[in-house]
Amino acid sequence: MKQPELKEIKAAYEVADENGKSILRALYPEVFTQSEETDNRPVTERIKTFEDACNALGNHALVNQYRRIAEEQNPPMDETANDLVVYLKLRIVAAALNEGWTPDWGNKDEYKWYPWFYILTQEEYDDLDDEEKCRVVGRAGFGTNANGGLVYSSADNVSSTSNTGSGARLAFKSKELALYCGKQFGELWASFLVG
Structure with missing residues (x-):
């Protein structure tokens, strides 16, 4: 059986729902861990949606945890825990927008x-x-x-x-x-x- 080409895998990823994207990431981890061409636009032009933030972080602990909790948990979380999911989404957005920066709470001269x-x-x-x-x-x-x-x-x-x-x-x-x-x-x- 012929293996799909890189462009076919990426094309499938672009149109897949979250479950499909998870499957593709699991089947082809080498495709989704390779560094992409650098996008030199400001982060505020690259991160417009929650999905943009997830894509920017890639295989990140927060994104993986979100997917386990919000998408893969069986039975699904009920409304009483919605604030936990939303908090995790905000953590992902903050991590993506900060581009690797984390606050140094021991440094009183660093603004946060x-x-x-x-x-x-x-x-x-x-x-x-x-x-x-x-x-x-x-x-x-x-x-x-x-x-x-x-x-x-x-x-x-x-x-x-x-x-x-x-x-x-x-x-x-x-x-x-x-x-x-x-x-x-x-x-x-x-x-x-x-x-």
Whole structure:
């Protein structure tokens, strides 16, 4: 039997669902561990979706754990554990956006950033005038649903305050990445923070 060529394997991977991708990674690990051509675009242009983050990390412990918990667990997790899955998704996104950087919590001179949100009901959000929305939401944000939710606000430096605003593992190496993650992955943040 003829072995599929590299381009055929990659073509199949691009159209496969998550189960199919898992099978292809298991059958052809050498294909998916080879280094791809370097994509020199900024990380914020390469990571637009959760799947982009998974693909960027490749065979990473967080991605593998996510797949075991969210995709392969039998019986599947119920809604009471959804926050665990969403947290793991945010960990994957943070790892992909940080491109290998991890915070050094022993270094007080290293800034660590995280997105900051206001929690508003839809009615509260709708009652804001345009200037207030701009101040509260920042230059870009996401709206809330009818049951209330999260409005993206800004980014803050983790070590500049004494309160706990974000999990240490969801810190970013720059203010720009924290702002981007808060805007681009707002629905994940909302699901994690307020359900």
